[in-house]
Amino acid sequence: MIHRLYIETVGCQMNMLDSEMVVADLRKHGYELTNDVKQADTILYNTCSVRAHAEDKVYSALGRLKLLKRRHPEKIIGVMGCMAQKDQTTIFDRAPYVDLIVGPGQLQEIPGLIEKIRAGGEHEMAVGLGRRDGSQDDIRKSHVTFDPLRDPTMRPTPYQAYLRIQIGCDKFCTYCVVPNTRGPEQGRPPAMIVDEARLLAEQGCLEITLLGQTVNSYSYTADGKTTDLAALLEMLHEVEGIKRIKFVTNYPKDMGRNLLETINNLDKVSPYLHVPLQHGSNEVLQRMKRGYTVEDYRDMMHRIWDIVPDAAISSDFIVGFCGETDAEFQTCIDSIREYRFKNSFIFKYSEREGTKAQDIMIDDVPYDVKQARNNELLEVQNEISETENIKFIGKPVAVLVEGRSKKSEQFEEAGKPIQMVGRTHCDRIVVFEGNDRQAGKILPVTIFETTPFTMFGTVVTEHVGPEVFSL
Numbered sequence: 001m002i003h004r005l006y007i008e009t010v011g012c013q014m015n016m017l018d019s020e021m022v023v024a025d026l027r028k029h030g031y032e033l034t035n036d037v038k039q040a041d042t043i044l045y046n047t048c049s050v051r052a053h054a055e056d057k058v059y060s061a062l063g064r065l066k067l068l069k070r071r072h073p074e075k076i077i078g079v080m081g082c083m084a085q086k087d088q089t090t091i092f093d094r095a096p097y098v099d100l101i102v103g104p105g106q107l108q109e110i111p112g113l114i115e116k117i118r119a120g121g122e123h124e125m126a127v128g129l130g131r132r133d134g135s136q137d138d139i140r141k142s143h144v145t146f147d148p149l150r151d152p153t154m155r156p157t158p159y160q161a162y163l164r165i166q167i168g169c170d171k172f173c174t175y176c177v178v179p180n181t182r183g184p185e186q187g188r189p190p191a192m193i194v195d196e197a198r199l200l201a202e203q204g205c206l207e208i209t210l211l212g213q214t215v216n217s218y219s220y221t222a223d224g225k226t227t228d229l230a231a232l233l234e235m236l237h238e239v240e241g242i243k244r245i246k247f248v249t250n251y252p253k254d255m256g257r258n259l260l261e262t263i264n265n266l267d268k269v270s271p272y273l274h275v276p277l278q279h280g281s282n283e284v285l286q287r288m289k290r291g292y293t294v295e296d297y298r299d300m301m302h303r304i305w306d307i308v309p310d311a312a313i314s315s316d317f318i319v320g321f322c323g324e325t326d327a328e329f330q331t332c333i334d335s336i337r338e339y340r341f342k343n344s345f346i347f348k349y350s351e352r353e354g355t356k357a358q359d360i361m362i363d364d365v366p367y368d369v370k371q372a373r374n375n376e377l378l379e380v381q382n383e384i385s386e387t388e389n390i391k392f393i394g395k396p397v398a399v400l401v402e403g404r405s406k407k408s409e410q411f412e413e414a415g416k417p418i419q420m421v422g423r424t425h426c427d428r429i430v431v432f433e434g435n436d437r438q439a440g441k442i443l444p445v446t447i448f449e450t451t452p453f454t455m456f457g458t459v460v461t462e463h464v465g466p467e468v469f470s471l
């Protein structure tokens with residue numbers, strides 16, 4: 001019997017990859033994807049717990065399914081991912097018509113659990129152990145990475161894929177729920193990662209993005225031999241067909257010289273580094289327990305500029321963290337001006353259950369102050385992104401073409417040419433007039449216009465002289 005699966009994913013790239021794996025697995029069990037929740041007999045939400053807003057959205061989506069489930073009790077509704085791990089049976093309490101709760105470390109159990117429910121079972125729940133609920137080994141074993149299956153239709157594009165190299169996190173920043181929801185940091189075996197990269201290349205993938213919560217802390221030890229990210233990059237560089245290798249998210253303290261030298265030496269490795277600073281004040285960094293000082297971060301930036309001069313660096317910031325004063329907030333503005341990030345993701349602090357900050361600090365910055373600080377910081381960052389992008393005008397860049405741009409339809413309706421979109425090696429978004437045959441190619445494009453977020457260019461048809469591209 002063919003089943004129809006509707007799946008909605010919120011959150012980070014790790015969640016997108018998890019959904020890709022679950023869909024691939026369920027396809028093997030006779031499932032087809034549908035975009036229409038009403039047509040589906042299985043409805044899954046892959047959830048995020050990093051901020052309350054992401055959870056609220058899922059709970060209201062679940063609320064909208066109440067009537068559907070009353071009319072069609074045979075439909076199976078499941079909640080997977082970080083919120084499933086964090087809230088566990090609370091989800092059954094808040095939405096009793098949910099059938100299935102599966103943590104990020106139990107995804108491989110989904111087909112079996114659904115079958116059990118269909119065979120007349122009641123609620124099913126599979127989650128990992130909490131960080132204090134067993135021996136280190138038992139806790140680790142209860143968070144299993146789920147990787148070998150791939151589903152090309154779930155990828156960002158056919159030419160790009162995420163590749164997990166690490167799960168979990170051991171940094172325990174005081175605001176963050178991830179070490180609880182995704183468990184201890186564990187690196188995947190390098191041979192497995194390389195095999196998966198080969199498979200992706202065979203499927204036509206040109207760009208892989210290595211995923212880990214602190215990806216540059218990657219480490220795998222077997223038979224007395226430890227592989228770090230630099231060594232792994234060397235191995236992946238050899239995979240034929242892969243043209244670009246990116247990796248997110250980095251942890252500032254682990255951005256060592258050797259890794260930077262490797263990035264600079266390997267052509268396929270994108271000199272694009274997402275290294276969240278989170279805050280510009282030592283006092284706040286300490287309250288966040290980030291494990292570095294403003295001075296450490298500055299040293300790291302100089303190390304990057306020294307060794308990888310072309311690097312584009314991006315950051316995350318949290319505004320309105322517990323006790324953040326106006327003067328402390330100003331230091332974030334100073335840091336953005338000092339480091340001139342390519343872009344920054346700015347978040348309003350959201351108190352999370354089970355974190356150290358919730359336990360010992362007070363979420364005392366009013367929401368409207370958080371909002372105002374968010375807007376102010378974003379404005380400074382946009383101003384910088386705009387000035388930095390203008391420097392590209394008149395220069396050629398090498399664009400991996402992803403497909404039609406989001407606005408292409410509007411252009412076509414107005415009788416204008418197709419707008420294609422792609423990215424440079426440093427992850428800068430480039431839009432240009434083109435055609436569908438260009439998708440999946442790396443093309444030279446000369447930039448003629450820029451905004452803080454996008455660059456506009458023309459494909460260079462006759463390239464004269466040496467191939468020197470801006471990144």
Ligand code: 5AD
Nearest residue numbers: 050175176276316317347348349350
């Ligand atoms: N509130 C707001 N932002 C958060 N982040 C992590 N936890 C929280 C929280 N409780 C942000 C951090 C991280 C990004 C993925 O989300 O900036 O780098």
Ligand code: SF4
Nearest residue numbers: 169171172173176178
């Ligand atoms: Fe969360 Fe900090 Fe780990 Fe990043 S490094 S996932 S912010 S605990």
